[in-house]
Amino acid sequence: MHVRKSAVLVAALLLFTACVGRYVGCDAGRKEGPARIVLNTQTDRATIDVVDVPEAQLSQLRGNNSKEAWTQVFRIAVAADQPPMLGDYAFYGRSIRFTPMFPLDPGRQYHVTFVPAGAAPITATVGLPATHTTPTTTVAQVFPSGDVIPENQLRLYVHFSAPMGMKGGLDYVHLLDDQGQEVADPFLPLDAEFWNDDRTRYTVFFDPGRQKRGIPVIEAMGRSLTEGKPVTLVVDAEWRDGNGLPLKESYRRTFRVGPPDERPINHAAWQLMAPTAGTRTPLAVAFPEPLDHGLLLRALGVQGADGRPVAGDITVGRGELTWSFTPREFWKAGAHNIVAFGMLEDLAGNRIGRAFEVDQFDRSDRSAEPEKTLIPFSVR
Amino acid sequence: MRSLLLKSALILTVVVSWSGVPAAEKTNATNGTNPTFKSIGPLAFSPDGVLFAGDTQAASIFALDLGTAATGGAPGAKSIPAFDQKVAALLGTDVREITVTDLVVHPKTRNAFASVMRGQGTNAQAALLRIDGAGKIEVVSFTAVKFSKVDLPNAPAANPGDTRNSRTQSITDMAFVDGRLYVAGLSNEEFSSKLRSVSYPFNTVDGGTSVEIYHGNHGQFETRSPVYTFVPYKVKGETNLIAGYLCTPLVKFPVSGLRPGAKVMGTTIAELGNRNRPLDMIVYKKDGKEFLLMSNNSRGVMKIPTDGFADAASITARVSSERGGIGYETITTMKGVEQLDLLDATNTIILARTDAGVLNLDVVALP
Numbered sequence: 001m002h003v004r005k006s007a008v009l010v011a012a013l014l015l016f017t018a019c020v021g022r023y024v025g026c027d028a029g030r031k032e033g034p035a036r037i038v039l040n041t042q043t044d045r046a047t048i049d050v051v052d053v054p055e056a057q058l059s060q061l062r063g064n065n066s067k068e069a070w071t072q073v074f075r076i077a078v079a080a081d082q083p084p085m086l087g088d089y090a091f092y093g094r095s096i097r098f099t100p101m102f103p104l105d106p107g108r109q110y111h112v113t114f115v116p117a118g119a120a121p122i123t124a125t126v127g128l129p130a131t132h133t134t135p136t137t138t139v140a141q142v143f144p145s146g147d148v149i150p151e152n153q154l155r156l157y158v159h160f161s162a163p164m165g166m167k168g169g170l171d172y173v174h175l176l177d178d179q180g181q182e183v184a185d186p187f188l189p190l191d192a193e194f195w196n197d198d199r200t201r202y203t204v205f206f207d208p209g210r211q212k213r214g215i216p217v218i219e220a221m222g223r224s225l226t227e228g229k230p231v232t233l234v235v236d237a238e239w240r241d242g243n244g245l246p247l248k249e250s251y252r253r254t255f256r257v258g259p260p261d262e263r264p265i266n267h268a269a270w271q272l273m274a275p276t277a278g279t280r281t282p283l284a285v286a287f288p289e290p291l292d293h294g295l296l297l298r299a300l301g302v303q304g305a306d307g308r309p310v311a312g313d314i315t316v317g318r319g320e321l322t323w324s325f326t327p328r329e330f331w332k333a334g335a336h337n338i339v340a341f342g343m344l345e346d347l348a349g350n351r352i353g354r355a356f357e358v359d360q361f362d363r364s365d366r367s368a369e370p371e372k373t374l375i376p377f378s379v380r
Numbered sequence: 381m382r383s384l385l386l387k388s389a390l391i392l393t394v395v396v397s398w399s400g401v402p403a404a405e406k407t408n409a410t411n412g413t414n415p416t417f418k419s420i421g422p423l424a425f426s427p428d429g430v431l432f433a434g435d436t437q438a439a440s441i442f443a444l445d446l447g448t449a450a451t452g453g454a455p456g457a458k459s460i461p462a463f464d465q466k467v468a469a470l471l472g473t474d475v476r477e478i479t480v481t482d483l484v485v486h487p488k489t490r491n492a493f494a495s496v497m498r499g500q501g502t503n504a505q506a507a508l509l510r511i512d513g514a515g516k517i518e519v520v521s522f523t524a525v526k527f528s529k530v531d532l533p534n535a536p537a538a539n540p541g542d543t544r545n546s547r548t549q550s551i552t553d554m555a556f557v558d559g560r561l562y563v564a565g566l567s568n569e570e571f572s573s574k575l576r577s578v579s580y581p582f583n584t585v586d587g588g589t590s591v592e593i594y595h596g597n598h599g600q601f602e603t604r605s606p607v608y609t610f611v612p613y614k615v616k617g618e619t620n621l622i623a624g625y626l627c628t629p630l631v632k633f634p635v636s637g638l639r640p641g642a643k644v645m646g647t648t649i650a651e652l653g654n655r656n657r658p659l660d661m662i663v664y665k666k667d668g669k670e671f672l673l674m675s676n677n678s679r680g681v682m683k684i685p686t687d688g689f690a691d692a693a694s695i696t697a698r699v700s701s702e703r704g705g706i707g708y709e710t711i712t713t714m715k716g717v718e719q720l721d722l723l724d725a726t727n728t729i730i731l732a733r734t735d736a737g738v739l740n741l742d743v744v745a746l747p
Contacts, residue, residue: 082469086519100472101519102498102505108473165500166419166479188626189657189677194568195437196546199502203568209627209654242502294546294569301538309540325539339538343570 037112037124040097046104048076048126050114051095057116058094074098075113085110106131132243137162139235139251140200143293144347146319150261151225154349154356156204157294158235163199163242172239173204175224176232183231186210186224199242203294208349208356225257261289261348264355267340267375274377277333282315282324283377285338290320292345299344302327303374305334320347331379342371408530409582415442415527417506420495423482424554424561426580431484432561433495433508434551439534441554441563443580444508445526450486453512457485457492457729457743460515464739470517471498471507480739483719483731492721492729492741493520511741530582532565556580557612557619557635564607564623575607575621611661611672616690624658624674630706632689649692650705653679662722664746673728673747674708675717682708683747711747722746 035053039046053061064070071084076098078085087100096114104110107130115121143157158169175183187204194203210224225231235251266288273284283302293316302310302325312327340352349356352373421436431444460466468475479497486493492511497504508520532549546569553564560577610623612635619635623646630650652658652674661674663686672684688706695705718739719731728746733739 076472078469078472078474083466084469085472086470087472102471102473102507103503105473105477105499110472163502165502166497166504167500185655190566190626194548194550194566196548196568201546240500244501292569298537298539298547298569301540309538311540314539341538 035114035116035122037114037122037126039126039128041128043099045099046128048098048100048110048112049092049095050074050122053094053096053116054119055094057119058091058096060117061096062091064089073115073117075115076100077111078108080111104128132245135237135241135245135248137164137241137243137245138248142233142251142253144255144290144320145293146290146321148256148258149225150258150348151223151227152208152260152262152348152356153206153225154208154345154347155206155292156233158202158204160200160202160241164195164202165199165240165242165244167240168194169202169204169235169239172236174234174236176234178229178231180232183224184222201294227257227259230254230256261346261350262355264350265289265291265344265346265352267352267373270375272338272375272377275327275331275379277331277379280327280330282326283336283338284322284324286322287320290347291323292347293320295344296320296323299341301325301339301341303337303339304332305336309339310336333379336377336379338375338377340373340375342373409528410530411526411528413526414523415444415525415529416522417442419481419497419504420506420508421481422551422554423484423493423495424556425484425487425493426556427487429486429488430556430580431493431508432554432556432580434554434563435506436481436550437548439532439549439551439565441530441532441551441561441578441582443528443582446520447524447526449510449518449520449525450489450491453489453491453510453516453518454514456490456513457511457723457741458513458515459743460511460517460741462738463731463741466517467494467496467509470519471496473498476500480719480731483721483729483741485721485723485729490724492723494731494741528582530578532563532576552607553609555610555612555621557621560635562610562612562621562635564610575610608658609661609674611663613663613672613686613689620689622661622663622672622689624652624661626657627654628652628656628658628676628679629695630672630674630684647692648695648705649689650684650708651695651703652676652682652708653703659718660720662720662728664722664728665725666746673711673720675714675720675730679710681711681714681717681720681747683711684708714744714747 035050038049038051040049061073064073070089074089074096075084077083085100087098090097106128109125109127112124112126113121138161139158140161141159170187170189173187175186177183186206188207190205195201206224232252232254237247237250239247241247269288271286275281275283296316297314300323302312304310310327312325315324317323342351345351417435419435419437420433422434424432429446429450431446433442433444435442464478464480465475468478477499481495481497483492483494494509494511496507496509498507499505510518510520534547534549548568549565551563551565555562560579562575562577564575607623607625610621613620613622615632620632621635623631625631629648630652631646631648633646656679657677659675659677661672663670663672670686672686674682674684676682684706692706714730714732716733717730718733720728723729723743726746727743730742730744731739732742
C-alpha cells in the first residue's frame with residue numbers, strides 16, 4: 001500500500017512538472033480557463049505564453065494573420081509605455097506562444113498584456129532571473145609593466161581577468177597629474193574597437209599631438225606627459241564587463257615620466273645568450289630599453305639555418321626588458337637568426353632604424369611583406 | 381633630407397603594395413545564406429543595392445543580397461524621434477544596450493538601413509534595421525539573405541608557434557567605387573591606418589591595396605594619422621577618394637592610382653582643426669553647386685564647397701592657425717550628428733544625439 005501511494009505520488013509529480021515546464025500538449029485534460037500568462041524556460045529560447053485559453057477565445061484569435069493584429073491582443077513590452085517587442089506568435093494546443101526575436105535579457109522584467117475580445121484583460125510581469133550579480137572582473141595587468149615611461153609614450157595595454165563588454169574604454173580611463181588633477185584629453189579619441197579577440201586586452205593610444213615639443217597650440221594646452229612629473233593611471237570600476245557588471249574594483253598605478261625617447265631601436269645593443277645544441281634551453285635576449293609588450297609577442301621570432309621559422313614559446317620578462325624563446329624541439333647546431341618584423345616598437349613607437357617622429361616619405365614604397373631585420377646567433 | 385622632411389611632413393603619402401604578399405595576406409571569399417555577424421558596423425550600398433556590412437570584431441566584410449528585405453516598405457525614410465529608445469523597445473531591451481553603428485540609404489527604395497548592436501556584453505547580437513517612408517522600423521531577417529564574405533587578412537606573427545597573437549583590426553569606413561570596395565581600418569597594435577580595396581564580386585583578397593597614410597599637420601613633425609571616413613568624388617572627371625583624418629586634414633587622392641605597385645600622393649586640401657575626429661561625410665548638389673557635408677565629434681557639421689577641390693593647392697607649409705586651405709561653413713542647426721547619408725535630392729537623413737543623450741533619426745533639408 002505504501003509502495004502504491006509512492007508510485008502515484010511520483011507519477012503525479014512527474015505529470016505536474018511536465019505540465020508546468022512543458023505544458024504544451026498537456027492541457028487537453030485540463031478544465032477551460034481562466035487563461036494565465038507564464039514564462040516558459042523549457043525551450044531553447046525562453047518564451048512568454050498564455051495558457052489555458054478558452055476555446056472560444058482561441059477560435060477568435062485563429063483569424064489573426066498579422067503581427068500588428070497580434071500585438072493588439074497579446075502585447076509584450078519592456079515597459080508599459082513602450083512599443084511592443086518583435087517576435088513570433090504561434091498556437092500550441094490551448095496556449096498562445098510569443099517567441100521574442102532576441103533572447104530575453106536575464107534580470108529584465110517584461111510587461112505582458114493579454115486582451116481577448118469580450119473578456120477582461122490579463123496582465124503580468126515576467127522575467128528571467130539575473131545570471132550574474134556579483135562583480136568579479138578586475139584589471140589584471142597594465143603594460144608597460146615598468147615604473148618609468150617616456151614623455152612620448154605611445155600606448156598602454158590594459159589586461160582584464162575576464163572578457164569585457166562592447167563599450168570602448170576611454171570614458172573609464174583617466175590620467176592624473178602629480179597634483180591629482182585629471183590630464184585633459186591625453187588619449188586619442190578613437191571610436192574603434194581596440195580589443196583583442198577575447199576582449200580581455202584593451203589598447204589605449206596616447207595622442208602624439210599632445211606630446212610634441214615646440215608646437216604653440218600644444219605648449220599652451222600643456223603636454224599630456226612631462227618629464228619628471230609622475231602620472232597616475234586610473235581605470236574606473238564602472239567599466240562594464242561581458243556580463244554587464246562593473247569591475248570588482250577600480251585600478252590605479254603611478255608611473256614616473258622620463259625624457260622623450262626619439263631614437264630608433266638599436267638592435268646592435270641587444271645582448272643575446274645563445275642556447276646549446278641538443279637542448280631546449282631558452283634563447284635569452286636582453287634589451288637596453290623596454291619594448292612594446294604586445295609587439296614582443298608577435299614581431300620577434302627565430303629562424304633556423306634553412307631560413308624557416310622555428311616554432312617555440314615566448315616569455316617576456318619584467319619591464320619588457322628581456323625576451324626568451326624556448327623551442328618546441330631541441331636546438332640544432334648551426335647558424336640561426338632572430339627575426340624582428342618591422343612593426344616591432346619601443347614604448348614611444350620607435351622602430352628598428354626608424355624613430356617615430358621622422359620623415360617616412362623616402363621609405364614609403366614598401367611591399368606588403370613585413371620588413372624584417374635578421375640578428376644572427378649560433379647554436380653550438 | 382631636412383627639406384624633404386619639411387615638404388613630406390605636410391603631404392599625405394599613400395603607398396600601394398601588392399608585391400611579395402605573404403600567405404597570411406591572402407584570404408578567400410566564402411558564400412552562403414544566413415550570415416552570422418560577431419558585430420555589425422560600417423555599411424555601404426553598391427548602386428544596384430548590394431549592401432556591404434563590416435563585421436568590426438571579426439574584421440570581415442559581408443556583401444548581402446537583401447532580396448525581399450529591400451522591398452515592400454513605403455519608399456523613402458521618415459524622422460523618428462528617440463530612435464534608439466524605440467529600437468531598444470522593439471528588440472526587447474534597454475536603450476543603454478543599443479549601439480547604432482551606421483546609417484545608409486538604399487539607392488533605389490531610399491529606405492534607410494541602420495546597423496545596430498543589441499547588448500554590450502559577450503552575448504551582444506547584431507541587427508540590421510530598415511526604416512521606410514512611413515516611419516516603420518523592421519528588423520531584416522538574415523535567414524534567407526544570401527551573402528558573400530571576405531576576411532581582412534591579419535598581419536602574420538614572427539613566431540608561428542605562438543597562439544597569443546592579440547592583433548586585431550577594426551573597420552572604420554567603407555565606400556564602393558567602380559566595382560571595388562574601399563575599406564579603412566585600424567589595428568590595435570600599430571599606430572597607423574590601412575586602406576584596402578577589394579573587388580566585387582568577392583573572390584580572393586589578394587593582399588588588397590595596402591595603404592599607409594602619413595600626414596603632418598604640425599609643421600615639421602610627422603604623424604601617422606588614422607583615416608576615419610571617406611567618400612568617392614569625381615575631380616575633373618577622375619574619381620578620387622576624399623578622406624577625413626583625425627585632427628582633421630582633408631585629403632584627396634585619385635582612385636586610379638590605387639593599383640598594384642603604384643605610389644599615390646595624397647593632397648592635403650584643408651586643415652579643419654585640432655582635437656577633432658571626423659565621423660561621416662556625404663557629397664550633395666544644391667543650386668547647381670556641389671558640397672561636402674561632414675560631421676565631426678567636436679566641431680559640428682561642416683559644409684565645404686567642392687569647386688575648389690580640383691585646383692586647391694596642396695598644403696605644404698605649417699598651418700599657423702587651426703584651419704587652413706579650403707574653408708567651410710559650420711551648420712549650426714545640425715547638432716550632435718553622428719551619422720548621415722543622402723536621402724534624396726533635397727534631404728539628408730541623420731542620426732543626431734541631443735544634449736540629453738537621446739538619439740533622433742531626422743530627415744533634414746540639405747543646407
